[in-house]
Amino acid sequence: MANPKLAVWKFSSCDGCQLTLLDCEDELLEIAGKLDIAQFLEASSAVTEGPYDISLVEGSITTPHDVKRIKEVRAQSRVLISIGACATAGGIQALRNFADVAAFANRVYARPEYIDTLATSTPISAHVAVDFELRGCPVSKHQLLELITATLAARKPHVPTTSQCTECKAAGTVCVMVAQGIPCLGPVTQAGCGNLCPSHGRGCYGCFGPKLNPNAPALSLQLADLGLTPPQLRDLYHSYNAAAPAFDTEGRTHD
Amino acid sequence: MTKGQTTHGILKDPTLLVAALMADGWRVIGPKVRDQAIVYEVLDQPDDLPRGLTDSQSGGLYRLEAGQPERWFDYVVGPHSWKKWLFPARQKLWTATRLADAGFEIEVSAIDWPKTVFFGVRACEIAAMTVQDRVFDNGMFRDAAYAARRADTLIVAVQCARSAETCFCASMNTGPGVDEGYDIALTELAGISGEILVTAGSDRGRAILAPLALPSATDGQIAAGPATTAAAAASQSRAMVPDIARVLREGLDHTNWEVVADACLSCGNCTLACPTCFCSDVEDVSDLSGDHAERWRSWDSCFSTDFSYVHGGAVRRSPKSQYRQWMTHKLSTWHDQFEMSGCVGCGRCITWCPVGIDITREAGTFAAHPHPAET
Ligand code: SF4
Ligand code: SF4
Ligand code: SF4
Ligand code: SF4
Numbered sequence: 001m002a003n004p005k006l007a008v009w010k011f012s013s014c015d016g017c018q019l020t021l022l023d024c025e026d027e028l029l030e031i032a033g034k035l036d037i038a039q040f041l042e043a044s045s046a047v048t049e050g051p052y053d054i055s056l057v058e059g060s061i062t063t064p065h066d067v068k069r070i071k072e073v074r075a076q077s078r079v080l081i082s083i084g085a086c087a088t089a090g091g092i093q094a095l096r097n098f099a100d101v102a103a104f105a106n107r108v109y110a111r112p113e114y115i116d117t118l119a120t121s122t123p124i125s126a127h128v129a130v131d132f133e134l135r136g137c138p139v140s141k142h143q144l145l146e147l148i149t150a151t152l153a154a155r156k157p158h159v160p161t162t163s164q165c166t167e168c169k170a171a172g173t174v175c176v177m178v179a180q181g182i183p184c185l186g187p188v189t190q191a192g193c194g195n196l197c198p199s200h201g202r203g204c205y206g207c208f209g210p211k212l213n214p215n216a217p218a219l220s221l222q223l224a225d226l227g228l229t230p231p232q233l234r235d236l237y238h239s240y241n242a243a244a245p246a247f248d249t250e251g252r253t254h255d
Numbered sequence: 256m257t258k259g260q261t262t263h264g265i266l267k268d269p270t271l272l273v274a275a276l277m278a279d280g281w282r283v284i285g286p287k288v289r290d291q292a293i294v295y296e297v298l299d300q301p302d303d304l305p306r307g308l309t310d311s312q313s314g315g316l317y318r319l320e321a322g323q324p325e326r327w328f329d330y331v332v333g334p335h336s337w338k339k340w341l342f343p344a345r346q347k348l349w350t351a352t353r354l355a356d357a358g359f360e361i362e363v364s365a366i367d368w369p370k371t372v373f374f375g376v377r378a379c380e381i382a383a384m385t386v387q388d389r390v391f392d393n394g395m396f397r398d399a400a401y402a403a404r405r406a407d408t409l410i411v412a413v414q415c416a417r418s419a420e421t422c423f424c425a426s427m428n429t430g431p432g433v434d435e436g437y438d439i440a441l442t443e444l445a446g447i448s449g450e451i452l453v454t455a456g457s458d459r460g461r462a463i464l465a466p467l468a469l470p471s472a473t474d475g476q477i478a479a480g481p482a483t484t485a486a487a488a489a490s491q492s493r494a495m496v497p498d499i500a501r502v503l504r505e506g507l508d509h510t511n512w513e514v515v516a517d518a519c520l521s522c523g524n525c526t527l528a529c530p531t532c533f534c535s536d537v538e539d540v541s542d543l544s545g546d547h548a549e550r551w552r553s554w555d556s557c558f559s560t561d562f563s564y565v566h567g568g569a570v571r572r573s574p575k576s577q578y579r580q581w582m583t584h585k586l587s588t589w590h591d592q593f594e595m596s597g598c599v600g601c602g603r604c605i606t607w608c609p610v611g612i613d614i615t616r617e618a619g620t621f622a623a624h625p626h627p628a629e630t
Pocket of ligand 2: 528
């Protein structure tokens with residue numbers, strides 16, 4: 001039996017999530033032995049035509065051309081997995097959703113009439129059916145490997161939907177919010193990064209997006225007690241996962 | 256020191272006891288300062304033992320602060336509990352390898368536990384171990400790794416001379432004095448600086464103390480021990496409602512569950528910081544080759560929606576039902592399950608809740624306004 005065919009696609013993004021795949025140095029050869037890498041322009045210009053068994057999609061939808069292309073990708077893919085904050089929530093570029101894109105274009109580009117862009121940055125799931133969303137800005141190498149391994153074994157991947165706090169507690173990290181009064185989005189953010197910020201004495205920035213059942217209004221009351229002003233609260237929620245519904249709404253509350 | 260049932264001596268400097276244990280080949284796990292808190296980690300040298308520190312705790316707040324410089328044990332329980340050593344957050348249960356012909360070979364993980372001392376265990380923490388003993392080694396079920404670690408660990412207890420604002424062990428009958436379950440207990444006597452009353456509670460403890468040849472304690476010093484913990488008990492401002500098990504059993508549809516859920520983040524910190532919570536998830540992982548698999552057990556919590564997943568979906572999806580599970584299990588259904596309370600009054604769930612939800616205050620609300628049912 002031939003190996004399943006993998007395609008990696010890029011939309012509006014920084015390439016960081018694709019780089020995470022390339023960063024799986026030790027495992028990459030093994031992955032290449034199990035999967036036929038049919039399309040991965042970040043790694044190779046050789047392209048095999050579709051259909052594909054697994055498509056990994058990085059980036060958000062920001063142009064009319066993107067809207068058309070993601071439908072083509074979906075049509076050619078048996079399993080479509082969106083990877084990273086851009087693909088799952090619209091990314092940092094979704095800050096445009098709260099502003100006037102035409103004004104941005106006029107300010108930045110000498111010939112704004114050449115720019116053909118949408119008013120919003122939206123996740124892949126707003127346009128086509130998505131089989132699995134892997135969170136993170138960027139995605140975690142560990143979770144990406146687990147996802148690929150699980151998909152090949154036709155089992156459910158172990159990707160928890162609990163809070164970042166559960167990673168602190170498992171790692172023995174002392175809560176920076178309780179012990180030092182440092183504002184932290186961990187209680188409303190999905191685990192998965194490997195406890196990066198709290199284990200280095202910083203509050204969580206929400207890179208993995210909202211956890212299941214986030215209670216952002218209750219957390220905001222506490223963050224305000226710790227001294228965050230409304231603009232600071234807005235900016236905290238409106239960052240890498242600005243357009244994820246729970247963060248979008250909560251950020252607007254403090255605008 | 257005198258021979259007999261209990262033996263009392265006086266120690267000036269507890270690092271001497273740590274040094275003696277280390278010299279005798281024990282791994283000493285004890286209090287250490289890290290990230291502005293007292294954590295329980297392996298001590299590398301006797302001087303790792305903190306001195307002159309105290310803490311200030313309230314709902315959602317912990318601050319390590321300077322205390323009386325000469326005193327050793329004025330801080331109380333912190334973010335860690337001994338659970339992280341006896342019931343690790345992540346544990347590999349076994350590894351399976353595919354055999355060339357057919358089937359798998361399974362290798363059960365070995366128990367790797369050198370002879371260990373838990374140094375500085377507080378009364379509520381000994382009580383918490385007793386609670387987890389009932390969970391992990393109860394006649395019907397035995398977690399062999401837990402039982403082996405527990406049996407091979409020496410307990411050096413510290414009698415609390417001070418309670419935090421979040422402590423309510425006195426109302427749970429679990430502290431602040433330690434009566435049993437220790438090998439050696441240390442009481443830093445109030446007002447008499449530099450005098451630690453040392454009490455042996457087992458033959459193991461006596462054997463360790465013998466070579467130290469500590470000067471005997473006077474009758475006055477021995478009597479000062481209980482007075483020290485009594486003062487700590489008297490200072491506690493929080494208390495658990497005495498018949499909370501019944502109050503909660505009769506209040507499952509109380510309107511207050513909705514009120515707590517509005518404030519609760521369902522972050523799970525309370526369950527994970529709690530020294531008695533024992534829930535875990537078991538996951539099987541395979542590698543890319545498909546020739547190796549591992550089974551891991553990791554901490555889980557009733558605040559995780561996947562935790563109550565059964566065929567067709569999760570049973571407890573809302574933060575309200577998750578908080579209700581936590582509170583009713585700790586204080587009510589634990590009695591049905593294990594014939595004891597699941598709470599020892601350590602206060603960790605209050606301090607380490609990012610929004611300071613207080614289990615004693617909630618208990619008070621349920622007791623003061625019984626049965627307002629939701630419509
Ligand atoms: S540091 Fe942040 S993520 Fe960690 S337990 Fe505290 S609030 Fe949660
Ligand atoms: S429920 Fe709270 S106070 Fe009771 S033992 Fe657990 S953490 Fe301590
Ligand atoms: S309170 Fe929740 S996490 Fe703790 S033992 Fe009970 S069900 Fe498990
Ligand atoms: S009670 Fe506090 S610590 Fe527990 S889940 Fe709710 S917010 Fe988190």
